[in-house]
Amino acid sequence: MTIGAPLPHSLPSRFKIKHIFHNAADGKLHRRLDINDEFVDLYRSEMSDFASIEEIDLFESSPFEQEFTIRHQPGQTIRLADRSPDFVESYLSFALENPKAADTIEFDWKQEALLIPNMSDTETIVSLALMCSDAYVRLPTDADWNDVGERYNESERFGWEEGGVRGHVFSDPEEKIVIISVKGTSAAGLNTGGDGETVEQDKINDNLLFSCCCARVSSLWKTVCDCYEEPYTCNQNCLEHEVRRQDRYYEAALQIYRNVSHMYPESEIWVTGHSLGGSLSSLMGRTFGLPVVSFEAVGELLPTRRLHLPMPPGLPEEMENIWHVGNTADPIFMGVCNGASSSCSLAGYALETQCHSGKKCVYDVVTDLGWHVSLLNHRIRTIITDILLAYNETAQCVKSPPCYDCYNWKFVDHSRDRYRTTTSSPSPTPSDPPGRRCLKRTWYGRCYEWEDDDSSTLKTTFTTSTIYSKTSSRSLSTTTSIEGGEKCLRRSWLGYCLEYGPGGN
Structure with a gap:
């Protein structure tokens, strides 16, 4: 294990958006949009037609021209010695086919010095939240996207932006730190602040990642996969394969990181996101050992385990660089937006997880401000204006307590039957x-x-x-x-x- 040299304290850095990546989560289409003067002019000319006031009034200027001030500080972490996408994805593919063997792998871990966000600084947290809000802003229809995946014919382009994962990439002038902001769920029923472009695909991935078994809430629900076997019994191997399918959001997030890390090989990469985007950010951070700040993320510990993501054993709390910012009046973040009569269920979402990995920075607005639990408190706009800017100091970040999701379910492992002829x-x-x-x-x-x-x-x-x-x-x-x-x-x-x-x- 190599001990990294301590990093010097640094002054605040100012970040601007550089690129937007869109992966259609179909195993093929992956595109990059460079934010330049031509794009900014196009956005200004079309802004009055497609951008609502609520989308842009959080920003001092255009969302694609604003600078965000972030303070960082030296930190330490333990992560894989080889974090290249090729190596990590080869392990994930092996773990998918050999889940029991994957749990016995002894990785080479490396202790390293790195820059981490100053989570006690309000301006830093607000800037990261604004980056999350930036990811929801609707883009011009005639934006000049570049293919970085499989090239599509013009006849196949119609509707490609209506699904998939979008990552907005920010950097400081020296490109010392690059931040990926992952777009969250677009759904009017959940009041997330999305534009509605990716509602259907977002719902499928939400229900796959955060339900106990394919959104099998009752016999009246349409499941998102065929892993359910009988009441409160689910096929674990089937679930793991469904999450890793090429047309799922986790795989799309891996490809976004692959492209960003290729463009910025010498930069420290952070990830942030809101709601579903926050959970995907945490999964990306756990996969590659990146600092993560999520906002109102759905509990992601269950998919972390289903994906067999590498987690260093005995990681000290001070080296845990995943922070989940949330509030006690948000039923999704608190893991209580479930049950037949809940708002999430009525909107068709089976969000049954409550456990987070990493640290939780919770604003107790129920006690401090007398708020009632409501889905309105899940919106990124509410987080910024009514919580982060309203409190005089930031919430204390503490390691997540022991937690267990889906305790009443039995998950059946059929790997022995499936691989008996080859083991x-x-x-x-x-x-x-x-x-x-x-x-x-x-x-x-x-x-x-x-x-x-x-x-x-x-x-x-x-x-x-x-x-x-x-x-x-x-x-x-x-x-x-x-x-x-x-x-x-x-x-x-x-x-x-x-x-x-x-x-x-």
Whole structure:
């Protein structure tokens, strides 16, 4: 474990929006919009036609011209030594097919110094919340998007903006820190502040991520996946596969991070978001070890576990760099917007989680201001004007207490049945080649070194593994044999050889 050098204290930084990424969550379309003078002029010319007063009156100037002041401070974290999208996505793909084996992986962790937001500074938190609000602003219809994923024909473009994940990218002049603001749920029924562009797809992903079992609230509900088996019994393997599908929001969020990290390889990346965007931000931060500030996020600990996201063991509280800002009068943030008569259920949302990972910074407006619990208190506008700017100091951030979602559900693991024909046993089995025995196996039971009974020849077998990237997949290794005097000196966690050397007795 490497100890990073301490970082010096810094002055406030001013951030401006640089790009907007839109991933349609269909496994294909991914586009980038650069915020330049031409775009700003287009926005000004069309603003009166498509932008409501409520969308823009929070900003001192145009949402795409305003500068946001954020104070940062030195911090420490423990995160994966290799955080490249290729490595992380290869692990996630392996965990999807081998969930039990994934839980036994011992990662290489690294302690590092980094810059984190000053969560005791009101202006910093307000600026991050305004960045979240910026992600809801409707964009000009004739904006000049660039394809960074699979290129679409012009005839296929109609309606592409009506679904998917949108990330607004901000940076300081030195590009020392880059902040991704993830757009939250667009739904009039939930009063989130969205523009209504992505309502249907947002609802599907909300119900998939934050319900116990595919939004199976009762027999009258239309489920978003087919994992329900019987009353209060759900197929865990099915759920995990549904969350990782190419047309789901988590996968879209991974591709947004892949593009931003490629554009800014030397920058520290933070993530923020409101509501669904806040939960996706937390999942991104947990996946890649990024600082996260979410606002009124739905409890995301359940999908964190279903995705088998890497979490450093025994992480000290001071190194937990995920903060959830919320208030006690928001039923979604508090995890009480469920039940047949709740406003969320009446709007078709099964938001059944209440557990958050990381720290919670809770404004107790029920006690302090006498507010009543209402969905109106979930809106990003309410958070900014009536809470963050109304309080004289910021809320104290404390580690989330022990919490358990869906305690009355039974989640059935069918992985043994599904992988029985491909899983190897540590002891010799009839499937082993006759006359040879296995000398070494990987941590998931696959034999990679055989010995012939009638000779000293060693044959090393590697299982073909695939890394999934943004546009293609590539094979890491194929079956190989090495005769006689060479042996493998170093192997990857997948079991294939990284370095060969002379053999010894």
